[in-house]
Amino acid sequence: EKGTYDHFMLKEIDEQPFVIRKIIQEYQDENDNIKLDPAVRQAMMRSDRIYIIAAGTSYNAGLVGKQFIEKIADIPVEVHIASEFSYNMPLLSKKPLFIFISQSGETADSRSVLVRIKDLGHPALTITNVPGSTLSREADYTLRLHAGPEIAVASTKAYTAQIAVLFILAVDIAQAKKLNLDFDPLQELGIVSSVMESLTDQKEEYEKIAKEFFTDTRNAFFIGRGVDYFVVQEAALKLKEISYIQAEGFAGGELKHGTIALIEEGTPVIAISTQENVNYSIRGNVQEVAARGAKTCILSIKGLEQDSDTVVLPHVHELLTPLISVVPMQLLAYYAALHRDCDVDKPRNLAKSVTVE
């Protein structure tokens, strides 16, 4: 039930810090180490390449998951849109493992890939919020999100839960491979949970930005580099899905290869900068669009901030920044939709789970 909330979406945004804590609890043993189904670990260790298959927001979470599995666990990963993969399968490696990411576990596009790769005899792991779902039953292994029911069509807490579980999975493999980790993973996730809570406590700030940037615009651009590029894709999906503003997430460096032609006086451009290695260059991209009349806003992180930044997020581990930079993006989308009188929880033309191909 919605309780005191007007919309499930806002309730679910607010639940995120607790979902992260629940995930820590569920994946922690009595000695505070990571606890994971040993069969999942073995399947990951046997594989020479992971194929992540998903749609929409779950696909966007998969892009972040690829970073974790490659950077922490040292296994190559490809991320594919389910509906594309099913008719245009790439050349597979010798020992592929498929990971299906799906909040509902019922997405038909993903299921059709699962059926095909099972026919080929490949192993599959489903990461889902619904353990008895089709994708969970038909895969060899399941990892649960423990996010609680997600009712709003726009996915919020499932996205952050997917990223947290993918992080735990990557760390578990790294530990099994005796790779050196210079951080305490569950402690870092605990910090993320507290920071998320501080962000959801600052709603007025995001409501103000949403009003200023999205009240009467037809389009909006989000830009980022590296992992921030993955988060801006999710930010754009959230905004277009519930506010009907035409929104796109772009790689900062790609703008000058075409997209910058769309910038006019007053076009909203929101940039995320949480990564040291691209902090300088993404700021350059913001200047390029500002010089062409864009209305710009930078969301950065403690340690990389400049005085003019609109939002400075508290510091978290560099790998985990998507978990916190997405929260303001979800709130911006929520308030944009609210102020444009859109049906926040049930946007037009969309269903919560897409059970047709």
Ligand code: M6R
């Ligand atoms: O249940 P799934 O995670 O498989 O759903 C995939 C997409 O349909 C879903 O994430 C969709 O993009 C959301 N409405 C986005 O907010």
